[in-house]
Each structure stands twice: as structure tokens, then as C-alpha cells.
Amino acid sequence: MMSERPEEIRLKEKGRRLELNYASGERLSWAAEYLRVESPSAEVQGHGPGEGILVAGKREVAISRLEPVGNYAIRIIFDDGHSTGLYTWTYLAELARDEERIWGGYLKKLEAAKLSR
Numbered sequence: 633m634m635s636e637r638p639e640e641i642r643l644k645e646k647g648r649r650l651e652l653n654y655a656s657g658e659r660l661s662w663a664a665e666y667l668r669v670e671s672p673s674a675e676v677q678g679h680g681p682g683e684g685i686l687v688a689g690k691r692e693v694a695i696s697r698l699e700p701v702g703n704y705a706i707r708i709i710f711d712d713g714h715s716t717g718l719y720t721w722t723y724l725a726e727l728a729r730d731e732e733r734i735w736g737g738y739l740k741k742l743e744a745a746k747l748s749r
Contacts, residue, residue, distance in 0.1 A: 636654070636721060637703050637704075637721055638652035638653055638654050638660075638721070639653055639654055639655045640652070640653040641653075641698060641706065643695055643698070644661075646694060647664060647694035647695040647696060647711070648663065648664050648665075648694050648695075649661055649662065649663055649664065650662050650664065650667060650695060650698075650708070652724065660724065660725070660728045662724070662727060662728065662731070664693050664694050664695045664710065665690050665691055665692075665693055665749065666727070666731070666734075666735060667695070667708060667719070667727070668687065668690045668693045668710050668712070668714060669687040669690055669738055670727060670734060670738070671687075671708075671714060671716070671717035672717045672718060672719060672720075672723055673714070673716040673717035673718075674716070675714070675716055675717075676717070686738075686741050686742065686745055686747065688742055688745070688747035688748060688749065689747070689748065689749070690712070690749065691748075691749040693710050693711060693712050694710070694711045695708055695709070695710055695711070696709045696710060696711045697709045701718055704720050704721060705718045705719055705720040705721065705723075706718075706719050707719070
């Protein structure tokens with residue numbers, strides 16, 4: 633899984649998908665909703681273990697723009713105003729590698745809380 637800087641960063645589907653392309657030919661892609669609800673920001677994750685919040689109602693969220701942060705991350709600005717998460721290449725690789733488990737856990741938490749996407 634890629635953790636170095638991608639060769640190309642693209643927004644697709646009118647900001648509803650983020651795609652990273654690497655020199656190796658590997659391509660990683662995520663839905664904006666997934667990136668929004670798994671934001672690495674303290675606002676979403678909290679400041680320590682167990683402090684995170686469950687973000688609901690983001691099915692239609694899109695990415696408005698991207699800002700590079702050095703050679704190690706991007707800031708994703710979402711159309712709902714959220715912009716505080718720094719998505720490192722390593723964090724994005726983890727989100728891709730563990731997407732099935734992370735997304736499944738998110739959906740179970742939403743259901744338990746009787747919330748919707």
C-alpha cells in the first residue's frame with residue numbers, strides 16, 4: 633500500500649471521489665463521504681482514545697478543494713465547511729487498506745444510534 637506522495641491527485645464525480653495515482657501504477661480511490669466521516673481532525677477523532685464523534689448525514693458531501701501540506705499530506709475542504717483534517721499519505725493508505733472494516737464499523741455505529749448517512 634502506498635504511503636509516499638502520489639504522482640497525481642484528482643477529484644472525480646464532481647468532488648464525490650478522490651483518486652491518487654502513483655508512479656508504480658497503483659491507484660487509490662475513496663468516496664468523499666468516507667473521507668469526511670473518517671476525518672483525522674480532532675473535531676471528529678477527539679483528542680484521545682474514545683473521544684471521537686459519530687458523523688452522520690454526509691451521504692451527499694463533496695470535496696470543494698484540496699490544499700497540499702508539505703510533501704506529506706493534503707487538507708481536504710468539504711462543501712459542508714469541514715476543513716480541519718490533514719490527510720497524510722500514510723493515513724490515506726490505511727483508509728484504503730482497511731476500508732471494508734472501517735466502513736462496516738461506521739455503518740453499524742450509525743444503525744445502533746438510529747442515524748442515517
